[in-house]
Amino acid sequence: MASLLDALVTGLVYGGVYALLALGLTLQYGVARILNLAYGDFLIAAAVFATLLYQHYQLSPLVSLVLVAPISFLVHLLVYHLVFVQLERRSGSWRAMEASSILLAFGLSFVVSGAMLAIFGGKLFSYSYLLVPVHILGSVVPANRLLAFVLALVFGGIAYLLLVRTRIGTAIRAIAVDPDGAPLAGIDVRRWAGITFAFGGIICAAGGVLISMFQTFNVPMGVSFTLKALVVVIMGGVGNAVGALVAGLILGVTESFVARYVSPGLTLAAVYGLFVLAVLTMRTGILGRALR
Amino acid sequence: MMASIARTAALPLLLLLAALVPFSNNDFYVALGVSLLMYATLATAWGVFAGPTKYISLATAAFFGVGAYTVGLFYEKIPMLLLYPLAAIIGAVLAAFVGLTTLRIQGMYFTIFTFGLAELIRQFMTWYQRNVSGSVGVYILTDISARQIYWSLLVLLALTLLGSWLLSRSRWGLALLMIGEDELAARHSGVRTTAVKVIALAVTSAVIAVVGAIVAPRWTYLDPNIAFNPTLSFMRAVIALLGGMQRFWGPLAGAIPLVILFDQLNARYPTSYTLILGLLFMVIVFVLPDGILGLLPKLQRLRAPAAPAVTPAPGAGTLSEPVTPAAPARQASPGVDGTSGVVTTAPATGTTLLAVRDLRKTFGGIVAVDGLSFEIREGEVFGIIGPNGSGKTTVLNLISGVYEPDRGEIVFLGRPITGKPPEEIARLGIARTFQLVRIYPALTCLDHVIPAALFGGHARTLMEARDHAVHILEELGMGAFLHVPAGQLNFIDQKRLELARALALRPKLLLLDEWLAGLNPSEMVIGMELIESLRGRGMTIVLIEHLMQAVRRLCDRCIVMSFGQKIAEGVPEDVLRDPEVVRVYLGEADDA
Numbered sequence: 001m002a003s004l005l006d007a008l009v010t011g012l013v014y015g016g017v018y019a020l021l022a023l024g025l026t027l028q029y030g031v032a033r034i035l036n037l038a039y040g041d042f043l044i045a046a047a048v049f050a051t052l053l054y055q056h057y058q059l060s061p062l063v064s065l066v067l068v069a070p071i072s073f074l075v076h077l078l079v080y081h082l083v084f085v086q087l088e089r090r091s092g093s094w095r096a097m098e099a100s101s102i103l104l105a106f107g108l109s110f111v112v113s114g115a116m117l118a119i120f121g122g123k124l125f126s127y128s129y130l131l132v133p134v135h136i137l138g139s140v141v142p143a144n145r146l147l148a149f150v151l152a153l154v155f156g157g158i159a160y161l162l163l164v165r166t167r168i169g170t171a172i173r174a175i176a177v178d179p180d181g182a183p184l185a186g187i188d189v190r191r192w193a194g195i196t197f198a199f200g201g202i203i204c205a206a207g208g209v210l211i212s213m214f215q216t217f218n219v220p221m222g223v224s225f226t227l228k229a230l231v232v233v234i235m236g237g238v239g240n241a242v243g244a245l246v247a248g249l250i251l252g253v254t255e256s257f258v259a260r261y262v263s264p265g266l267t268l269a270a271v272y273g274l275f276v277l278a279v280l281t282m283r284t285g286i287l288g289r290a291l292r
Numbered sequence: 293m294m295a296s297i298a299r300t301a302a303l304p305l306l307l308l309l310a311a312l313v314p315f316s317n318n319d320f321y322v323a324l325g326v327s328l329l330m331y332a333t334l335a336t337a338w339g340v341f342a343g344p345t346k347y348i349s350l351a352t353a354a355f356f357g358v359g360a361y362t363v364g365l366f367y368e369k370i371p372m373l374l375l376y377p378l379a380a381i382i383g384a385v386l387a388a389f390v391g392l393t394t395l396r397i398q399g400m401y402f403t404i405f406t407f408g409l410a411e412l413i414r415q416f417m418t419w420y421q422r423n424v425s426g427s428v429g430v431y432i433l434t435d436i437s438a439r440q441i442y443w444s445l446l447v448l449l450a451l452t453l454l455g456s457w458l459l460s461r462s463r464w465g466l467a468l469l470m471i472g473e474d475e476l477a478a479r480h481s482g483v484r485t486t487a488v489k490v491i492a493l494a495v496t497s498a499v500i501a502v503v504g505a506i507v508a509p510r511w512t513y514l515d516p517n518i519a520f521n522p523t524l525s526f527m528r529a530v531i532a533l534l535g536g537m538q539r540f541w542g543p544l545a546g547a548i549p550l551v552i553l554f555d556q557l558n559a560r561y562p563t564s565y566t567l568i569l570g571l572l573f574m575v576i577v578f579v580l581p582d583g584i585l586g587l588l589p590k591l592q593r594l595r596a597p598a599a600p601a602v603t604p605a606p607g608a609g610t611l612s613e614p615v616t617p618a619a620p621a622r623q624a625s626p627g628v629d630g631t632s633g634v635v636t637t638a639p640a641t642g643t644t645l646l647a648v649r650d651l652r653k654t655f656g657g658i659v660a661v662d663g664l665s666f667e668i669r670e671g672e673v674f675g676i677i678g679p680n681g682s683g684k685t686t687v688l689n690l691i692s693g694v695y696e697p698d699r700g701e702i703v704f705l706g707r708p709i710t711g712k713p714p715e716e717i718a719r720l721g722i723a724r725t726f727q728l729v730r731i732y733p734a735l736t737c738l739d740h741v742i743p744a745a746l747f748g749g750h751a752r753t754l755m756e757a758r759d760h761a762v763h764i765l766e767e768l769g770m771g772a773f774l775h776v777p778a779g780q781l782n783f784i785d786q787k788r789l790e791l792a793r794a795l796a797l798r799p800k801l802l803l804l805d806e807w808l809a810g811l812n813p814s815e816m817v818i819g820m821e822l823i824e825s826l827r828g829r830g831m832t833i834v835l836i837e838h839l840m841q842a843v844r845r846l847c848d849r850c851i852v853m854s855f856g857q858k859i860a861e862g863v864p865e866d867v868l869r870d871p872e873v874v875r876v877y878l879g880e881a882d883d884a
Contacts, residue, residue, distance in 0.1 A: 035400050037350075037407060086578065099346040100577060102403055103529060106350060107573035110526055114567030121563070223522065227408035234401065265419030268412050272405075276393055279401050 005139040007260045008253060013141070013149040015252020017210055020152040021225065022232035022244040023159055024203030030176045030239035032197040034084055035102055038109035039204055040225030045112060046072060046208030047217055051125045061129055061213050065151075068205045076201030080194045083108065109222070116219045126216035148210040155206055159199075160241045172196050176239050224268060231271055235278040250274070307450050314439040322438045328551045329445035330507055333452055334524075335532040335543035337499040340456050341492050342532070344468040347395070351406035352528050354413050355383045355497045357519035359504025361417060364430040364514040372436070376502050383501025384494040391490035414520035421516070429515030436509040444506045452499055456540060463746045463754060468492060470743055473732035479714040480692065480724055482748020482797060523566065527554065530573045534580065645670045645801055645832050646691070646722075651700035653686055660686040662856035664700070668801070673823070673833045675843045675850030675864065679876060683856040684836045685727055688803050691834075692724045693717040705800070718748045723794035724803040727836075729786045733779025737765060737789055740778060744796035764792045768822070784815045791822075802826070803834045808842055820845060840868060852876070 021043070028036045050064035087104055088097055130144040163169035174182045175189050175196070182189050211217065211225075232251055236243030251274060258270040313325050334352055342348055359379040366375060390409065394401040421428050459465045467488045470478035479485050504519070511518060527550070535546025553572075557565050646668040653661040661683045668674045676684050689695045691702055693714040702710045709717055723744075731740060741761035742754070751757035765774060768788045773781060778789055787807060794802060808819050816839075823846055827833060837843050843850060844864050852860040852867055854876045860867045867873060 029400075035403065083574070099342070099348055102348045102400075103533065104574065104577050106348075106407075106526065106529065107570050107577065110523075110566055110570030111574065112570075114564065114570045118564040118567050223408065223411055227404075227411070230404045230407070234404070263419055263423065265415055265422065268408070268415045272408070272412050275405065279393055279397070279405075 003260065005137060007256045009137060009139045009141055010145075011253030011256030012249060013145045013214075013252070014256060015249035016149040016152040016156075016245075017207055017248075018228055018232050018251050019245040019248025020156045020203060020210070021207040021229040022236060022248055023156050023241055024200040024207065025229045026233045026236070026239055026241075026244060027159075027172075027203070028197050028200035029233065031172055032080065032084070032193040032200075033098075033101075033179070034080075034197065035105060036197075036200075037102070037105040037226055038112050038222075039229055040222035040227070041109050041112035041116075041219075042072070042076075042201065043204050043208035043211070043225050044217065044219055044222040045116060046205035047212035048116065048120070048125060048219075050209040050212045051127055054127045054129065061209050065206055065209050068209055069202045072201045072205035073198045076198040077194055079108070080197040084197075085190065085194070109226070113219055113222050120219055122218050122220060124216050124218050125212070127212070129213050142214065144214045148213050152207070152210055155203065156241070156245065159203060163241070168192070173239075227268075228271055231275045231278070235274060247278075303453065307446065311443065311446055314442050319438070322442055324551070324555065326438060326442050326445060326507070326510070327555065328547055329442065329449050330503055331528055331531050331551050332544050332547040333445060333449045333503050334500055334528040335535065335547060336449070336452050336456060337496040337503075338528055339532045339543055340452075340459065341468075341496045344465070344472045345489065345492070346472040347489065347493075348403050349406045349493070349497075350403060350525050350529075351390070351409040351497075352500055352525040353410035353520050353522050354406070354525075355387065355500040356504035356524055357410065357413060357417075357516070357521075358383055358386060359501030359506075360508040360511075360514060360519040361430075361504075362501070363505045363508035364432050364519075367432060367434060367509075372434070376505050379501045379505035380498035384498040387494040387497030388490055391493045392486075395489045395493065396486050410520045410522055410525060414516045417516040417520070429513050431513055432509050433512060434509045438510070441506055441510060445503070448499070448502060448506065453540070455495075460540070461754075463743070463757075464488060464492070466739065466743050467747065469735070469739075470732065473735065474730055476694070476714070477726070477730040477732070478743070480718050481744040481793060482715050482718040483743060484715050484747075523569070526569065526573070530569065530576065533573070534576050643670045644668070645705065646834075647701075647703040648687075648691070649701045649703070651687070651690060651702070652698050653683075653690055653695055654698055659856050661690065661697075664853070664856070664858055666851050666858065666861065668832060668834065670832055671827075671830050672848040673827050673835055673846050675835045675837060675847035676853060677837060677840075677843055677850055678853035682853040684853055685805055686856075687853075688724065688805050688834070688836060691717075692722060692803060715747075718744075718797055721798070721800035722803065723748075723797040723799035723801070725787070725790040725794055725805055725807050727805040727809070729783075729790055731778040731786055731789060734777055736775045736777055737770060737781070737792070738762065738774045740789055741765060741792050741796045744793045748797035750798060761792075761796055764795050765789075768792050768795075784811055784819070787811070787819075788822075799831075801832050801834065803836075805836050806838065807835075808837060808839055816842075844868070 021039075025036060025039050028034055028039070046068050049068055050061045053059040053064050053067075054061060083104060084101060087101055130142070130147060132143040133140045134143050134146055136146070163173060171182070171185075171187045172192055174185060174187055175193055179189055179193075228251060232244055232247045235247035235250065236245070251271065254270050254274060255267045259267050262270075310325070310329075314322050316322075334356070338349065338352060359382075362379040362382055363372075363375050366378070370378065390402075390405055394405045418428065421430075459468075467478065467483045467485075470481065470483060471485050471489060475485055508514060531546040531550050532543050533546070534550060535542030535544065539545075554569075557568055561568060644667045648667070649665050651661050651664040652659070664683075664687065666674075676687060678684055686695065690697050693709070693712055693716070696711045700710070701708055704717075704720060704722065707720075709720065709722075712720075738758070738761055741764060742757045745751045745757035745760040745764075746754065751760050762771075762774060765771060768791060770785060770788055770792065773785065773789075778786060781789060791804075791807070804823070807823075808816055811819055820842055823833065823835070827846070835843070835847060837846075847864050849862060850864050850867055851858050852870070852873045859876060860870045860873050
């Protein structure tokens with residue numbers, strides 16, 4: 001019983017972070033229309049950043065969070081305008097543009113992970129931060145995981161409120177629904193799509209720092225984070241924040257149970273199982289389209 | 293002529309020359325040749341599917357690894373020659389599963405699924421070997437030499453190139469192209485898009501698996517990290533892109549420089565290899581979006597600046613003779629006539645061709661069509677009119693299978709067709725045009741009409757379909773534009789092209805969605821005469837129209853829709869006088 005509860009709590013903690021990751025990715029895909037296959041690699045970059053700061057300067061990951069946000073914003077803004085916008089200008093049909101933007105993102109993922117591989121190789125990163133046991137629901141959870149979970153929900157909540165309650169958020173949602181119609185309402189699509197892409201980049205980096213607080217990781221793991229975030233996006237429905245939260249929690253718990261009761265080597269198989277189920281049974285995600 | 297012979301002979305000659313390389317007894321060349329042939333084959337197989345359809349598979353490493361592991365796990369129990377077909381079958385089955393899961397629906401699902409597939413199978417194999425077979429890797433100890441691997445790959449490459457060449461001139465090649473351009477329009481031409489996509493993916497993935505099986509003995513020790521190396525998926529994308537994805541020679545042209553470069557990079561900068569590869573790739577996407585071979589036409593254009601552009605002369609087809617049914621032509625070729633599938637009995641015999649009962653369709657909270665029923669009789673022109681947003685086009689989309697109704701029944705020729713996919717409905721004999729024309733700007737007029745004749749019509753061979761298509765286009769006054777890309781046509785000719793594509797299906801029922809909209813007054817006269825001539829031949833037509841003048845002149849009967857419901861039905865003259873219809877169109881009388 002205790003181990004069942006442990007698995008559940010661990011799963012929920014991971015699930016909260018996955019939900020946050022999915023929110024960033026769904027913004028990038030839903031608004032900027034870019035399937036960012038380099039997402040997990042940018043996430044690892046932020047995690048490495050936080051780890052190095054902690055190891056060399058004893059800087060708390062909470063400080064890293066503040067530092068990494070503007071950097072990630074700028075990097076993503078540059079990537080959007082220098083790489084993807086240029087591409088769009090030169091390709092003819094929309095389908096051709098979609099195909100080459102996927103390939104470009106695939107290449108970008110190799111550039112980002114390749115740069116880190118050249119410096120760090122496949123070495124494992126980890127540091128012990130807030131490794132204090134906390135008793136919750138009869139299960140023992142390290143404080144760092146709990147903090148990561150709470151922060152993930154807080155960041156996700158803030159992002160959601162920004163989207164739903166502000167004028168800019170409304171403009172961004174308008175682009176998601178109808179990129180051709182949005183200019184008619186006076187929205188500068190290119191500008192706001194870029195900013196949304198970069199905002200998704202902030203969420204991605206924040207997720208990376210949160211993960212570095214409690215998980216050992218290395219550079220090649222970027223792919224699996226990209227994949228998990230994508231699967232959560234699909235399960236929750238593109239552009240659906242609440243759906244992403246529910247789907248993230250489902251994914252986290254499933255993964256945790258498979259790792260504990262089946263085999264830790266089959267977690268990705270569980271992710272794929274959920275993916276196949278999601279694609280076969282629902283086209284708009286578990287909760288339909290709510291955000292739109 | 294000479295040039296084409298030279299081009300045809302070039303490939304066998306090149307392959308023959310390549311077959312001689314192992315006799316040089318130089319191990320370095322053989323090893324380099326193996327890499328070269330391997331990547332050329334992978335890139336060709338990938339390009340066959342991704343090039344025309346633009347569905348990007350990122351899972352080459354997965355299929356390659358599956359092939360390699362087939363050999364690794366079974367080479368002691370099963371003879372080598374049987375392992376190749378076994379690898380092909382396993383690869384094809386896996387690809388078919390991926391395709392059936394994700395290719396049924398459009399969108400990003402396919403790419404995402406393939407993105408993590410190699411990683412999934414790698415984890416699975418690691419788990420399997422650790423927990424079931426007890427070791428992480430396998431030793432492959434065979435007496436297969438590098439030379440044998442080289443020749444096997446050469447044969448496979450030759451077969452792949454042959455297959456790609458045959459495909460490009462078959463109906464399936466055309467179908468793949470249409471899927472890449474506009475999938476929905478392809479389905480309305482009767483192309484079974486899902487089946488075509490899944491089969492093409494399975495066959496190309498089988499080839500990739502066989503490459504893995506052939507190459508496997510090169511490693512004496514195989515573990516999941518070698519077999520499912522993601523860099524492989526990336527490298528073959530780089531190669532195909534550098535060479536030019538859509539081109540026959542592309543993968544070969546890309547493989548030669550890049551494999552040599554990879555080899556050098558790997559030896560000199562093993563740590564920054566991935567980074568350099570990634571940067572190189574991005575440069576290629578930007579600088580050479582059509583690949584090296586894409587530069588050739590540009591160079592030729594620079595050399596011969598006076599090449600006449602193929603633009604239709606202004607007005608040439610625009611106001612050509614109104615189309616009259618060409619009776620002699622029909623007798624001359626009854627088998628390929630655009631209308632010979634039409635029932636030839638006199639119009640309005642009264643038999644019901646299509647019956648719609650209690651149809652309902654909602655989008656979220658909006659009820660687009662609500663409890664709609666009507667019947668269409670053979671040989672009549674049936675109008676559906678109503679204000680904007682009253683649900684007319686939704687009705688058409690329900691009949692032609694784009695949407696599935698929430699409730700109600702559609703019966704065509706006594707058979708229920710409710711919920712059938714567009715391609716099946718097209719094959720049963722319901723053709724349509726689109727409110728906003730859906731054409732493939734890059735394809736010629738002939739290429740638009742041929743697939744409809746092939747997949748939905750009754751043409752058995754490509755030649756027969758071609759004759760049929762030429763005939764229909766000529767009948768519609770478009771004989772001058774057979775080889776003109778559709779993007780260069782003016783508006784009425786694009787509309788005629790859509791009509792030609794619909795007629796090539798030999799429909800029993802033709803759905804025209806505001807076919808006259810956007811035409812200028814003189815074009816309108818031609819358009820109406822065209823529809824009248826179709827009716828004169830006994831074609832049953834459903835006409836969605838805003839123009840009352842056209843409705844009065846063309847329709848035998850019509851219904852009026854408002855907010856998804858039928859508010860009137862009958863002969864146009866009566867219906868248009870109905871007070872309710874007047875109210876819907878002109879608004880309430882002001883009581884004040």
